[in-house]
Amino acid sequence: MLCQFTVKNFKSIRDEMTFDMQAAAIAEHEDRVIKDKDGEFYLPVSAIYGPNGGGKSNVLESLQILAAKILRPLYATDDNHNHPFQMKKIVIEPFAFDIMGKRNPTEFELFFRTELAEYRYVLAVKKDVVVYESLDRVKLDTGRRSALFRRSYEGKELKGVFAKLKISEDISETLPLLSYLGITYKKNEIVKDVLDWFESGIAFLNYGNPLQEMRMADANSEGIKKLVLEMIQEMDLDIVDFRVEEKENDKLEIFTKHRVGEYETELNLSEESSGTKKLFGLLPFITASLLDGTTLMIDELDAKLHPVLLRHIIMLFNNMEINRSGAQLIFTSHDLSTMNNEVFRRDEIWFVAKGNSQNSKLYSLVEFKNDKGESVRKDAKFDKQYLEGKYGADPYLRKIRDWGRINA
Template identity: 80%
Template sequence: MLCQFTVKNFKSIKDEMTFDMQATAISEHEDRVIKDKDEELYLPVSAIYGPNGGGKSNVLEALHILVAKVLRPLYATDDNNNHPYQIKKILIEPFAFGAKEKESPTEFELFFRTKNAEYRYFLNVKKDIVLYERLDRVKLDTGRRSALFERSEKRIELKGVLSRLKISNEFSETLTLLSYLGIMYKKNEVIKDILNWFEYGIEFLNYGNPIQELRMAIANSEDVKSIVLEMIQEMDLDIIDFRIEEMENDRFEVYTKHIVDGYESELNLSNESSGTKKLFGLLPFIADSLIFGTTLVIDELDAKIHPALLRHIIMLFNDMEINRHGAQLIFTSHDLSTMNSEVFRRDEIWFVAKGKRQNSTLYSLVEFKNEKGESVRKDAKFDKQYLEGKYGADPYLRKIIDWGKINA
């Protein structure tokens, strides 16, 4: 699972910004948290709100860029030319409105957990060149902490269980050490554990990528298909089944089966409404995440889906009897129908907006204090106060409201 992510000097993000999936010590919905084997508590859901152009998508993109920077070299020789990490060129852009920032590296820090350990990964990159990299580990069964490697411009040092591995003298300055170790030592248990999380433990869904959208619609797992059908039927659509027909040249067609007034018929997915098409791009990912306990990251989850469906999806992750494997859902949204204390804990609601210097600021509802130093009550009308601009990130204003303490 994702524990915490920090980024600095990336696009609209000038200063260090931390997005935290650790549950805070608050009293509401205490049954809606993920409890790991060491009793640490994590959030199953987090939503990021804010005005258009405020920087919401940049927070998720920064995380995506970090994962892509690690994974892309591993797929360099992959026969599948449609792999999203091969198609997408990785551009790590610094903050645009500062001479100092343009000459400084972009800094990433990532905490994530597998079944075996918690890892802390640092990466500093200037354009495409890696300036600093570090990886630490805490074993969950013993609590033992250890450094695994550290890389600077002058030296590379493998430590602990990785100390016996060898590195080429011609090691590329644009290649992350983690990627290199994955290429050279993919069978090493520790390296495999780490890279399995990057490859399978976190998934990004972007409605703007048509190739990825098509890939989303394929659900070869019967478990995934079963959950997708259950969700469709709960939405009271007349779709009772669907099938995928493989065509030549890696093409495929999706057909939906309907029964109307006792008459059964099939439709090609291309003939369905845009909303139904979107569901078939979304629901297999939701089902897959819940089954395998992955972290699912979606930009604009509320796009083209009904607010009732949005609430239903959020509550699937919030229900620990359904979400038995520690799945997480992280998304950006403009929908206010779900911004309330019934759906979210205060630490699951985040805001992003731009300050006076065009730099984005990120903060959670649980840590927000107004100009009087007062915190938001757990029974407050979150949506109403947000619309009134009381949380700083006014949905109708591009720049942040200056409360004095925020982005001072």
């Protein structure tokens, strides 16, 4: 489970920016939150809105780049060449519009939870060189806090349960210590717990990735087929079934069965509309997230999707009877049909826009206040007020309106 993520000096993100999945203490949709074993509450859904070029995608990409920085060295040591982070060059780009951005490191701070513990991981990188790194843990059953390691220019120190582990003195300056521990002590329970979350606890969906088609192999399961067909019914399409066929060189092809009256025919997925193609690309990830309780991050989820289907997907995660494993859906969107108090809590709606220095600003609807210091009412017309520019992130302008209204 993702708890909180902070990034600074990455692409359009100049100042420290925090994205928080902890549920605020507000009296709305209180049945739509994830309650963890220690009584803490977290959000199952968050949507990020804003104009094109405002920096929405950079919020998601910053967390993806952090995961890639950690996992790619591990993947380089195994024989599986299909890992997504092996297929993409990792470039950590600092803020480009002032001299200090290039001089300073890019900083990440991440809080996440597994079944065993909550972890805080910090990484600062400058030109691919690790300048600072730390890992801390809180055990969920006892609440006991402990530091696990620290790394800086002054040296590396393993602490607590890691104190007995041995590390080389000549670790590459570009290799995260967490990655080194994963390579050297991959059977260690805590090391495995942390890296399993980065590898399997969070997923990033990027269209056009050849690995996306490979995931469709899962669609042969009855659970996924049932969910696919339920969503298709929401769209009122005439698809009544589908099948996945494995071709040469492990290539997969998907065939959809249509019924019009008493007549049935089968089409290759390549012949379907772009919306139907996207639907079939989405479903394996959505189903896996709901079943396994993972965090799923999707850029422009609403693109090429019918608004009814978009709402249906959101409500799958919001329904705690369906979302029993504590899955989370985080996405960027331009769709306003779902920006209302029936679909979202105020702490689930986020905005991104750019300031005069081309720096992105991130803030949630629940923390937004007008010039009188008043918060947005829970029964407000979110979509209408957003279109009027009352929340600062004007959907049609790249720069932010009424910058002073947004709390620092």
